[in-house]
Amino acid sequence: MIIKVKNLSKNFLDGKKTLNVLNNISFDVKEGEIVTIKGPSGSGKSTLLSILGTLDHADSGEIFINNQSLSEAIDLNRLRNLNIGFVFQFHNLIPELSLEENVCMPKMISKEKIDKQKIKELFKIFELEDRMKSFPNDLSGGEKQRVAVMRAIVNNPSIVIADEPTGNLDKENAIKMIALFKKLNTKNNLTFIIATHDEEIFDIGHSQYILEGGDLKNINT
Ligand SMILES: Nc1ncnc2c1ncn2[C@@H]1O[C@H](COP(=O)(O)OP(=O)(O)OP(=O)(O)O)[C@@H](O)[C@H]1O
Numbered sequence: 001m002i003i004k005v006k007n008l009s010k011n012f013l014d015g016k017k018t019l020n021v022l023n024n025i026s027f028d029v030k031e032g033e034i035v036t037i038k039g040p041s042g043s044g045k046s047t048l049l050s051i052l053g054t055l056d057h058a059d060s061g062e063i064f065i066n067n068q069s070l071s072e073a074i075d076l077n078r079l080r081n082l083n084i085g086f087v088f089q090f091h092n093l094i095p096e097l098s099l100e101e102n103v104c105m106p107k108m109i110s111k112e113k114i115d116k117q118k119i120k121e122l123f124k125i126f127e128l129e130d131r132m133k134s135f136p137n138d139l140s141g142g143e144k145q146r147v148a149v150m151r152a153i154v155n156n157p158s159i160v161i162a163d164e165p166t167g168n169l170d171k172e173n174a175i176k177m178i179a180l181f182k183k184l185n186t187k188n189n190l191t192f193i194i195a196t197h198d199e200e201i202f203d204i205g206h207s208q209y210i211l212e213g214g215d216l217k218n219i220n221t
């Protein structure tokens with residue numbers, strides 16, 4: 001089991017009202033699995049992904065990533081940097097940095113040596129080898145999102161967490177992105193957790209969940 005979630009709850013205080021966003025959620029993610037999650041806007045998909053990605057804390061419950069309990073982890077930043085790659089709806093690339101620098105950012109953070117040849121090969125796989133020195137603003141939406149995926153996988157994470165990765169793409173680029181995720185899953189055995197409103201990307205999930213009213217329901221069982 002690559003991720004184990006036990007009795008996870010998260011509330012937000014909205015004025016005087018308590019929003020019960022995640023209500024005692026438990027589920028497992030197997031290595032090499034694609035998990036897709038859908039649910040109405042505001043149902044807590046981004047909240048759940050942020051907690052799984054160690055960017056936010058739950059109120060109660062336990063999470064294990066690669067058998068390591070998050071509550072007992074000494075260095076969450078390192079655990080995140082080495083295990084988890086993120087792809088967001090709005091790529092979040094740094095406009096002042098070249099594509100190459102953007103992709104190498106997780107390596108700089110982990111103070112790892114950058115193998116220029118490997119980075120070049122990565123750009124080749126993503127068909128952007130001529131654009132390494134370009135800046136994000138000079139790219140199309142689909143190209144930017146491909147750079148964001150490269151940045152997510154550059155540290156060879158075991159898990160990619162993607163929050164509406166096709167939410168800002170046209171149909172053609174969304175289809176390309178879906179194919180890319182599938183390829184990374186089968187070729188590299190990369191585990192994906194994807195929140196999406198897009199039925200086509202939802203369909204690639206080996207395990208498919210609906211988040212609604214604080215509950216996470218597996219629709220395959
Ligand atoms: N920091 C916060 N403080 C208060 N309420 C919050 C906070 N973050 C999220 N919420 C609320 O929690 C609920 C879940 O939000 P979340 O962003 O997780 O939903 P979502 O399912 O990702 O929605 P969408 O599909 O629109 O992206 C929403 O009602 C939101 O307003």
Ligand SMILES: [Mg+2]
Nearest residue numbers: 045046047163
């Ligand atoms: Mg969201």
